[in-house]
Amino acid sequence: xxxxxxFMIVELIGGLLSxxxxxxxxxxxxxxxxxxxxxxxxxxxxxxxxxDHKRSYGYERFQVLAAFVNGLSLLFIALxxxxxxxxxxxxxxxxxxxxxxxxxxxxxLVNIAAFVILEAGHSDNLNMRxxxxxxxADLLGSVAAIVAALVIHWTGWMGIDPILSLVVAVLIxxxxxxxTRQSAHILLEGxxxxxxxxxxxxxxxxxxGVADVHHVHVWGLNQEKRMATLHVVVSSGADTDAIRRQIExxxxxxxxxxxxxxxxxxxxxxxxxxxxxxxxxxQGCDDEHSHA
Numbered sequence: 001x002x003x004x005x006x007f008m009i010v011e012l013i014g015g016l017l018s019x020x021x022x023x024x025x026x027x028x029x030x031x032x033x034x035x036x037x038x039x040x041x042x043x044x045x046x047x048x049x050x051x052d053h054k055r056s057y058g059y060e061r062f063q064v065l066a067a068f069v070n071g072l073s074l075l076f077i078a079l080x081x082x083x084x085x086x087x088x089x090x091x092x093x094x095x096x097x098x099x100x101x102x103x104x105x106x107x108x109l110v111n112i113a114a115f116v117i118l119e120a121g122h123s124d125n126l127n128m129r130x131x132x133x134x135x136x137a138d139l140l141g142s143v144a145a146i147v148a149a150l151v152i153h154w155t156g157w158m159g160i161d162p163i164l165s166l167v168v169a170v171l172i173x174x175x176x177x178x179x180t181r182q183s184a185h186i187l188l189e190g191x192x193x194x195x196x197x198x199x200x201x202x203x204x205x206x207x208x209g210v211a212d213v214h215h216v217h218v219w220g221l222n223q224e225k226r227m228a229t230l231h232v233v234v235s236s237g238a239d240t241d242a243i244r245r246q247i248e249x250x251x252x253x254x255x256x257x258x259x260x261x262x263x264x265x266x267x268x269x270x271x272x273x274x275x276x277x278x279x280x281x282x283q284g285c286d287d288e289h290s291h292a
Contacts, residue, residue: 014103063127070130074176085162104145209238
């Protein structure tokens with residue numbers, strides 16, 4: 001965060017002196033990186049707070065919220081670059097190639113260092129991925145600025161600067177969309193992509209003593225911590241404690257679900273509401289607790 005924030009000022013000055021949109025766009029993106037990294041750091045700090053009466057599951061999801069904000073900011077940055085690049089294609093601006101090249105090379109080195117630092121962390125964490133996506137986009141912006149500076153120095157063609165900026169904008173928007181989509185899915189308590197509710201129901205339903213499985217829900221507080229709730233109808237005389245332990249072990253081993261709430265039922269389901277998935281029949285399921 002401090003590394004990116006310090007160089008952002010240098011790149012802003014370099015972009016203003018040289019007139020390069022690629023440098024100004026990268027400086028603007030570095031400003032968002034500084035904010036994104038600060039938000040990511042803050043998210044990790046807040047996530048350490050223990051659960052309380054108001055946040056019974058703790059603060060883990062703040063990391064996902066930070067990733068969502070970072071993803072949206074990437075999309076807005078890409079849009080700004082596109083608008084400014086189109087304006088400069090219509091009305092070219094004189095660019096000084098030498099200061100642009102010097103600042104872009106230093107920026108590339110700074111971004112490589114920042115990216116290596118982030119990659120040394122938890123690469124599967126969505127919050128960390130959002131922060132790394134910002135820095136990676138900056139790295140690409142620095143590469144584009146170097147190429148643009150060299151082309152301008154050799155040929156004097158100013159159009160290369162906004163054209164390469166458009167290429168960077170496309171790459172930024174792609175990363176932004178992926179981070180935003182994945183974090184929004186978690187915030188909406190969507191089912192993890194590698195989990196099938198039908199598979200969960202059928203595997204649990206295949207256990208001895210289980211007559212029916214319904215009201216199956218799987219979601220995550222973040223990408224790592226998964227939770228599940230389900231209603232299980234047990235056969236007459238079945239050992240409910242043993243069945244519960246088997247289900248918990250099965251869900252953890254097969255789907256990495258660490259927190260499970262299981263409602264065990266001997267007769268009809270008391271919940272008359274409907275479920276988004278059909279009753280998962282094993283040994284038969286009458287219509288009074290088959291929620292389609």
